[in-house]
Amino acid sequence: MVRIMSGMKGVKVKDVMTSDVFSVEVPGHRDDALSLMKDKNISGLPVVEKKSKKFLGMITRHDIYDKPGKVQTAMLYEEDIATIFPESTVNTLVKRFIETGQYWIPVVERDMVVGIVTPSDLMPLVEKLGKGMSVIDFMGKHSCVPIHLKSPLSVALHILKITRIPALPVIDMRGQLVGIVSDMDVFKILESEKKRRDLRLNVEDDDWTWEGIRNFYQTYAMPGMKLPDLKVENVMVKKVRYLYPRSDVAGAAKAMRVNNIGQLPICGKDDLLIGVLYNYDLLSVLLQGK
8 A cells, every 4th residue: 555655745746747738639740749859958858739739649750760651740749658647646646657657647637638747747756755775675676787998889770679768877897887878879979970971861050950869869779779989988988977875865866856867877886787777766755655
């Protein structure tokens, strides 16, 4: 049985949700969704019916990657999406996150999207309630997929694509954490490499057009493709914030909130990588079994 922890009493979804919601319409075009994701720096959007504005589902960057032959929004979005009411409790919200595995939960009232919630929206509560708790007790058991710094970029991109993990911790031969790499890190750096080496992606001005993304994935993310002289170490972020097993949960939540990041590596002695803590893992801080 689950109960609300001290400090959560009376807190409702409407108190934590993001009410300024960006969405795309059906009928609509894939490029409209990509453009909005770029402009707002987000990777998932609610989909609504054009005339009625009725909520239909969600579309993510991965939905577009997975269906390169589809151009209409109606052919790309996911319909089977759990939603929640604005008057629901945060307790109910957290359980819905855990039960569904969704990263976005649209807040719907009378079939209209009035807000959206992600684990990031709940970090202020975790920050308040997680004092005295250790991050090692909340780290996911299967969420850490490290990659060696000398791995080809095609391997990194393939791992990112099939696991749908937002970022990979980068390690050296000793298992020490030396960086972190995401698909967008690779995309941006390879654009610079493309210009320097005159590698053409058939994109003139906007790297986020569908042609650019499609050609990027076809060129670099296919298994077996090689990029001479370009390894993970060439594109990874080297200055990485990380935690220790006994780091305070409240501090971890604050670091994620302040730096607008969704994950932090956990290292042990001599900076040896132990795992990765995601903001999603910290949601269980808000629930306590009797």
